[in-house]
Amino acid sequence: VQLQASGGGLVQAGGSLRLSCVASGGTFSSYSLGWFRRAPGKEREFVAATKWTNGVTYYADSVKGRFTISRDNAKNTVYLQMNTLKPEDTAIYYCAAGSGTVYLTDRTVYKYWGQGTQVTVSS
Numbered sequence: 001v002q003l004q005a006s007g008g009g010l011v012q013a014g015g016s017l018r019l020s021c022v023a024s025g026g027t028f029s030s031y032s033l034g035w036f037r038r039a040p041g042k043e044r045e046f047v048a049a050t051k052w053t054n055g056v057t058y059y060a061d062s063v064k065g066r067f068t069i070s071r072d073n074a075k076n077t078v079y080l081q082m083n084t085l086k087p088e089d090t091a092i093y094y095c096a097a098g099s100g101t102v103y104l105t106d107r108t109v110y111k112y113w114g115q116g117t118q119v120t121v122s123s
Contacts, residue, residue, distance in 0.1 A: 001026035001112040005095045008117030011085055015121070019080040021095030021114050028076040032098055035069060035080045036107055037091035037119075044094070048080060049104035058104055063089075085121045092116040 007019040019035070034049035048069035049058045057069050068081040078095055096110035103109050 001028075001031070001097055003095050003097060003112055003114035005093065005114040005117040008093060008119045010120045010122065013085060013087055013121055013123050015085050016081070016083045017085065017119060019082065019093055019095075019117060019119075021078045021080075023076045023078075023097060023112075026097075026112075028097075029073040030099065031112075032100055032104055032109075033069070033071055033078040034096045034098075034104060034107075034110055035078075035093060036096060037089075037093045038116075039088075039091040042091075044107060046105040046107065047093070050078070051101050051104060052099075053101050060105075082119070085119075087121045087123045090119060090121050092118050 002024045005021045032052045035047040036044050038044040066084045071078045094116045095114040097112040098110035100109045
């Protein structure tokens with residue numbers, strides 16, 4: 001499975017962006033999908049995930065209520081809608097896919113990773 005993330009950019013605080021991640025190869029509908037991010041000088045951290053079996057979603061506390069993960073199996077695409085962006089959301093955002101259904105906040109669960117897309121939020 002290959003993942004291609006896009007949609008990053010520069011936005012002012014309070015603004016919105018929608019990230020997209022298109023998958024090729026594999027059976028997209030059978031993968032749990034996640035978004036992670038890595039801010040400068042920090043470890044890669046969990047942002048959001050959706051379980052392939054029932055569509056249940058999970059969010060980091062820092063983005064809950066502002067970000068929404070969704071998927072379109074017909075387009076082999078997972079999205080991350082980001083609203084009310086803050087400067088601390090500045091990071092490289094990565095999409096990931098894996099066949100697991102538990103511990104979806106753990107990056108080791110995911111086998112496939114996209115190349116990342118830069119999101120910069122100015123104050």
